Amino acid sequence: MSKQNMEQILNKIKEYDRIMLFRHKRIDGDCTGATKGLKEILKATYPTKEIYIIDDERSDFLAFLGSDDAPAADEVYADALGIVLDTATTDRISNGKYALCKELVKIDHHIDVEPYGVCSWVEEESSSCCEMIVKFYDTFRNELKLTREAATYLYVGMVTDSGRFRYRGVSGDTMRCAGILLDQDINTDWIFANLYLEEFDNLKFRAHLYDLMKITENGVAYLYISQEMQKQYNLSREEASATISALDSIKGCLCWLAFIENGDEEQSIRVRLRSRFMTINTLAEKYRGGGHACASGATVYNADEVNALVSEADAMVKEYKESHEGWL
Ligand code: AMP
Numbered sequence: 001m002s003k004q005n006m007e008q009i010l011n012k013i014k015e016y017d018r019i020m021l022f023r024h025k026r027i028d029g030d031c032t033g034a035t036k037g038l039k040e041i042l043k044a045t046y047p048t049k050e051i052y053i054i055d056d057e058r059s060d061f062l063a064f065l066g067s068d069d070a071p072a073a074d075e076v077y078a079d080a081l082g083i084v085l086d087t088a089t090t091d092r093i094s095n096g097k098y099a100l101c102k103e104l105v106k107i108d109h110h111i112d113v114e115p116y117g118v119c120s121w122v123e124e125e126s127s128s129c130c131e132m133i134v135k136f137y138d139t140f141r142n143e144l145k146l147t148r149e150a151a152t153y154l155y156v157g158m159v160t161d162s163g164r165f166r167y168r169g170v171s172g173d174t175m176r177c178a179g180i181l182l183d184q185d186i187n188t189d190w191i192f193a194n195l196y197l198e199e200f201d202n203l204k205f206r207a208h209l210y211d212l213m214k215i216t217e218n219g220v221a222y223l224y225i226s227q228e229m230q231k232q233y234n235l236s237r238e239e240a241s242a243t244i245s246a247l248d249s250i251k252g253c254l255c256w257l258a259f260i261e262n263g264d265e266e267q268s269i270r271v272r273l274r275s276r277f278m279t280i281n282t283l284a285e286k287y288r289g290g291g292h293a294c295a296s297g298a299t300v301y302n303a304d305e306v307n308a309l310v311s312e313a314d315a316m317v318k319e320y321k322e323s324h325e326g327w328l
Contacts, residue, residue, distance in 0.1 A: 005121035016081035024087040031086035033157025040150035086129035127169035130157030134177035151184035218318040222257040
């Protein structure tokens with residue numbers, strides 16, 4: 001089935017002279033790597049086609065990968081093929097002008113809650129969308145060209161979305177795809193240094209987070225990052241969001257949550273939900289969100305909702321621990 005979907009997508013790509021690549025809001029390594037990686041593959045393979053990535057969102061964390069293309073007039077979209085990567089639903093596409101494209105294609109690894117586009121290829125079991133792009137290249141390797149630059153982008157997405165090849169979705173295929181990228185002689189020292197070196201002040205902030213974190217009776221670790229704290233420590237939105245990672249290695253805490261005040265008029269609070277062994281996306285869905293089994297996002301609006309979400313997570317962990325063995 002996936003071969004058929006890939007063939008349809010390749011045929012669509014061949015049909016168009018202009019292709020616009022789209023990604024999701026709150027950009028991350030995977031949607032950035034997948035768009036930039038696919039762009040490089042298409043540019044190297046079809047030098048006469050125009051390929052664009054147009055996105056207002058910026059990420060300090062990913063700035064080392066370079067900027068995107070300049071904004072374009074609506075007419076530029078009108079006769080283009082739009083390829084949307086790593087984005088389950090159209091409301092999460094970061095550039096709203098995707099709707100102007102003549103046709104859309106979806107390539108994604110999230111649960112397929114909203115199929116869209118003239119053709120769609122969704123592999124929920126894939127550890128990243130970048131892994132899918134490597135598979136796409138590998139399937140048509142007689143036709144498509146993979147450059148070192150493309151391999152670098154795709155490796156960034158594979159590394160970041162798989163927790164450095166650690167999460168459950170990592171399979172033999174993931175490693176085979178990573179191998180194809182490593183064969184391009186990419187500079188992994190440079191990639192890892194850019195992704196994971198930290199400022200000394202950040203480490204001090206992390207020490208503060210360990211003081212602040214709370215743990216529920218049954219094993220939910222959580223942090224509340226207020227606007228006040230974000231200002232006090234001069235945190236970017238990304239840095240505030242990254243605090244979730246401080247909670248991921250606590251024995252017995254099968255679920256961890258970060259609540260991050262968005263500082264908007266509605267006083268919305270972004271929730272990042274993570275778990276190991278047990279699944280958490282059903283909880284996110286109850287609070288205006290969704291996502292993967294062990295990594296989801298949601299939005300709440302007040303302290304009552306924060307407390308309710310924490311209590312529900314606690315009950316889920318309790319239930320899981322009582323009915324399963326072997327968790328840590
Ligand atoms: P985050 O904590 O924002 O990185 O989200 C973790 C995962 O959940 C990502 O794969 C997101 O695509 C997904 N996700 C986050 N927020 C939402 C939402 N409101 N609806 C559906 N999926 C979401």
